[in-house]
Amino acid sequence: MQSLSVQGERTDGHVSLYNSRLVVFLEVNLMGRANKVVLAYSGGVDTSVCIPYLKEEWGVKEVITLAADLGQGEELAPIKEKALQAGAAQSLVGDATERFVKDYAFPAIQANALYENRYPLSTALARPLISQLLVEAAEKYGADAVAHGCTGKGNDQVRFDVSIVALNPNLKVLAPAREWGMSREEAMAYGERFGIPMSVKKSSPYSIDRNLLGRSIEAGVLEDPMTEPPEEVFAMTRVIADTPDEPEYLEIGFEQGIPKTIDGKTLHPVALITQLNERVGKHGVGRIDMIENRVVGIKSREIYETPALLVLIQAHRDLESLTLTADVSQYKRGIEDTYSQLIYRGLWYSPLREALDAFILRTQERVTGTVRVKLFKGNATIVGRESDNSIYAPDLATYGAEDEFDHKAAEGFIYIWGLPTRVWSQKTKGEQGKG
Secondary structure, eight states: OOOOOOOTTTTTSSSSSGGGGGHHHHHHHOOOOEEEEEEEOSSSSHHHHHHHHHHHHHOOSSSEEEEESSSSOOOHHHHHHHHHTTTEEEEEEOOOOOHHHIIIIIIHHHHHBBBBBTOOOTTTHHHHHHHHHHHHHHHHHHHHHEEOOSSSSHHHEEEHHHHHHOOTTTTTTOOOOHOOOHHHHHHHHHHHHHHOOOOBBBBBBEEEEEEEEEEEEHHHHHHTTOOOGGGGGSSSOGGGGOOOOOOEEEEEEETTTEEETTTTTEEHHHHHHHHHHHHTTTTTTTTTEEEEETTOEEEEEEEOOOHHHHHHHHHHHHHHHHHOOOHHHHHHHHHHHHHHHHHHHHHHHSSSHHHHHHHHHHHHGGOOOEEEEEEEEEEEEEEEEEEEOOOOOOOOOOOSSOOOOOOOHHHHHHHHHHHHHHHHHHHHHHHHHHH
């Protein structure tokens, strides 16, 4: 979208709010007026302010909010009421927790998806699902646009915009917070003008996102990479000093790469994640403090709590080491990195991700078995694993009397294996000797 000039004022979306209504009005008309919008709603500052902003500044006639219940552990009825008080025509709440686990978390576990080999993508995985819910609601209620409250610095704007256009390219995507140029304090003041209560205070300026898979925390003192995260930012994991003084063991059972049981008991997917979060977090396991490379090119300091998801990926990867051949395991590592990048960068609905799924699902056919995990003082240690599909051969691995490995065959193997190096060395060393 091209910038507009009105009486010499800057109009690229960063002009003063109170002097930019005409400019924004013109920009919206250039994009195509949106009469009815479905807004992704969390009840936070930005999404709450989006409701009056879309109506007052952009001329949207009707705003429908959609709050997705992804197991964040809070009552969503107050959020629904808050949206209506802020001016929403309808306030929808969609329970998609089971869908979140089965269709997004489990494939990520099968892929051992860890962005930059650390972050298990608990927040990133929620965005393509929320996008799908937005598109479904827009189609059901006849909206011509969807909106979100993401700023221009974050990853989520990319994830929402790209996912929505992949699902329905005919829907317009509105991002007011990317255009209004308000600070957090200014956004709060704007919301108060319309009677919107603000839960975020200057004394607690953290931006927190939570779902069943974990919590992400940023802003405030966390913006200083040298500052240790205060204990107040954590909710799912205990400080080490308060963890049990005795280790706890648990056994996780997988079927074709999907976690099914804990300690031999089959659990519903949501119940399995919930129980693991509690048991693992109790031992202080699941905290991540990292400098992260965002999609938009900047580095940010991120704090995550993902107790269940981290342990599940760790256990799943270990079970793969028992059931997959060396070449498949090693090749899959590159696939896993690509898969993680696709999720993080908002490309869940890309043809490449779908193609990689086919490879990953094929590798998971024999990844069935049980992994024993020891939880103690902030550590989750794999201490055992078993599978009917194991390709670990005790009679070949043992150094005892039962050893059936043909030691004499090693000499010939080493000769053939090292032959290219031998030839290269003879050739190059021979040439040096002639010199």
